[in-house]
Amino acid sequence: MPRNKEANQKVKDGRREQILAAALELFARKGLVATRISDISAKTGISQGLIYHYYKSKEEVFNWLIRDAVEKMNTAALELEKLPLSAKEKIVLAVEQLLKGFDQKVETAYYYFLITQAALSEAFPQEARDFIFSQNNIKYGVINRIFIHGQKEGTVRSFDAAEMTTLFFSTINGLAMYKAINGANAKMPDKRIILNMFLNEF
Amino acid sequence: MPRNKEANQKVKDGRREQILAAALELFARKGLVATRISDISAKTGISQGLIYHYYKSKEEVFNWLIRDAVEKMNTAALELEKLPLSAKEKIVLAVEQLLKGFDQKVETAYYYFLITQAALSEAFPQEARDFIFSQNNIKYGVINRIFIHGQKEGTVRSFDAAEMTTLFFSTINGLAMYKAINGANAKMPDKRIILNMFLNEF
DNA sequence: GTCTATATCCAGATAGAC
DNA sequence: GTCTATCTGGATATAGAC
Numbered sequence: 535m536p537r538n539k540e541a542n543q544k545v546k547d548g549r550r551e552q553i554l555a556a557a558l559e560l561f562a563r564k565g566l567v568a569t570r571i572s573d574i575s576a577k578t579g580i581s582q583g584l585i586y587h588y589y590k591s592k593e594e595v596f597n598w599l600i601r602d603a604v605e606k607m608n609t610a611a612l613e614l615e616k617l618p619l620s621a622k623e624k625i626v627l628a629v630e631q632l633l634k635g636f637d638q639k640v641e642t643a644y645y646y647f648l649i650t651q652a653a654l655s656e657a658f659p660q661e662a663r664d665f666i667f668s669q670n671n672i673k674y675g676v677i678n679r680i681f682i683h684g685q686k687e688g689t690v691r692s693f694d695a696a697e698m699t700t701l702f703f704s705t706i707n708g709l710a711m712y713k714a715i716n717g718a719n720a721k722m723p724d725k726r727i728i729l730n731m732f733l734n735e736f
Numbered sequence: 737m738p739r740n741k742e743a744n745q746k747v748k749d750g751r752r753e754q755i756l757a758a759a760l761e762l763f764a765r766k767g768l769v770a771t772r773i774s775d776i777s778a779k780t781g782i783s784q785g786l787i788y789h790y791y792k793s794k795e796e797v798f799n800w801l802i803r804d805a806v807e808k809m810n811t812a813a814l815e816l817e818k819l820p821l822s823a824k825e826k827i828v829l830a831v832e833q834l835l836k837g838f839d840q841k842v843e844t845a846y847y848y849f850l851i852t853q854a855a856l857s858e859a860f861p862q863e864a865r866d867f868i869f870s871q872n873n874i875k876y877g878v879i880n881r882i883f884i885h886g887q888k889e890g891t892v893r894s895f896d897a898a899e900m901t902t903l904f905f906s907t908i909n910g911l912a913m914y915k916a917i918n919g920a921n922a923k924m925p926d927k928r929i930i931l932n933m934f935l936n937e938f
Numbered sequence: 939g940t941c942t943a944t945a946t947c948c949a950g951a952t953a954g955a956c
Numbered sequence: 957g958t959c960t961a962t963c964t965g966g967a968t969a970t971a972g973a974c
Contacts, residue, residue: 542957545957546957549957562856563856563857563858563859564857564858564859565767565768565769565770565853565857565859566767566770567767567769567770568767568768568769568857568859569859570948570949570950571949571950571951572949572950580958581958581959581960582950582951582959582960583951583952583953583958583959583960583961584957584958584959586950586951586952587957587958590951591950591951592950592951647856650913650917651767653917654764654765654849654913654916654917655765655766655767655770656765656766657765657766657767657770691929691932693925693926693928693929694925694926697923697925697926697929698925698929700914700923700925701907701911701925701929701930703910703914704907704910704911704913704914705903705906705907705910706910707909707910707913707914708905708906708907708908708909708910708911708913709903709906709910711852711856711906711909711910711913712902712905712906712909714856715852715855715856721899721902723895723896723899723900723902723903724895724896724899726895727893727895727899727900727903727933727934728903728933730893730932730933731929731930731932731933732929744939747939748939751939772966772967772968773967773968773969774967774968782940783940783941783942784941784942784968784969785940785941785942785943785969785970785971786939786940786941788968788969788970789939789940792969793968793969794968794969
């Protein structure tokens with residue numbers, strides 16, 4: 535019966551999703567080690583044993599989360615780069631989208647925070663860390679190229695492009711933390727304040 | 737013999753300091769929960785049992801660290817506010833000092849990161865978190881007042897001062913993370929890029 | 939003050955019934 | 957697929973010798 539098979543697959547995928555969603559929030563808020571499988575179990579209503587049916591360990595859950603996050607971000611960055619817009623417009627769009635993302639869904643902020651933590655700490659699974667170090671810089675490259683392009687346009691300030699890129703992502707990470715900490719109470723600042731860092735006029 | 741008493745006190749203080757210094761780095765890099773007392777023991781060469789002679793628990797070590805950090809930052813902020821300088825000059829000085837601090841001593845970055853983590857996560861001792869929420873905002877107040885003052889001067893951009901304050905500390909936190917992650921490889925960006933966010937000209 | 943040895947606890951992961 | 961019960965390891969914190 536293909537019907538049942540499909541239905542089963544749906545349930546299975548649903549469970550896996552549920553687990554990831556709960557783990558994302560828990561990992562971001564409590565950290566990987568402080569999050570107990572029992573926390574995930576409590577949050578999802580899925581028994582502890584069953585979680586191990588879907589993922590072979592807590593770290594595997596974490597690895598999936600990181601893969602998801604990095605891939606989403608890279609896809610977004612590469613799509614931005616391909617748009618038929620000026621460098622200046624791309625930068626405005628990037629800042630807009632990121633702020634809107636944080637504002638509308640805390641999960642976006644959690645993703646950023648998780649990646650930062652994993653990059654920082656040796657306590658996180660090596661697999662996830664390797665993946666981050668090999669893949670995460672793709673989005674740095676995109677922004678860096680857009681800055682350089684914008685400098686040729688004359689719209690982007692003439693500071694060192696690499697430094698501006700560092701600052702771009704440091705600021706974004708800082709805002710992600712701010713949002714992750716304060717949740718609904720966090721109001722994202724006016725994008726124009728940020729744009730002042732990078733653009734001559736807008 | 738007061739001589740011995742003093743000497744003993746010195747040793748005692750030295751040990752306590754050693755433990756704090758090791759814990760700062762470990763907590764920042766691995767997280768509170770992932771850091772084992774045995775890690776602190778290995779890093780300091782102080783036996784596990786002896787650590788409990790100086791601090792009654794791992795969390796107490798953490799609480800001391802947070803107190804130190806918050807107090808240092810508040811003192812610095814309040815002193816900045818009292819200086820006989822224009823608002824514009826104070827902002828330039830604050831950014832300079834913070835960047836220099838991160839550049840010269842990773843520990844400064846670790847302090848920032850630790851506070852941010854503790855504020856974020858329920859996994860950290862409630863005592864430390866309460867202290868942060870009651871005291872940490874002092875430095876936010878200082879910067880906020882300086883921005884407002886600078887707007888009257890005409891030197892600070894006329895965006896919402898609270899939003900600029902949020903952005904100021906988000907950026908600083910982001911840079912602290914960047915430094916904590918990349919250590920000696922992290923080069924702090926040109927302060928002028930940051931100052932563009934807040935100042936009309938400089 | 940300092941160390942080594944150990945009691946105690948608790949979380950991750952597994953086994954096995956349904 | 958799902959649950960409950962349990963094994964096992966490892967970390968905190970303590971006890972007690974020096």
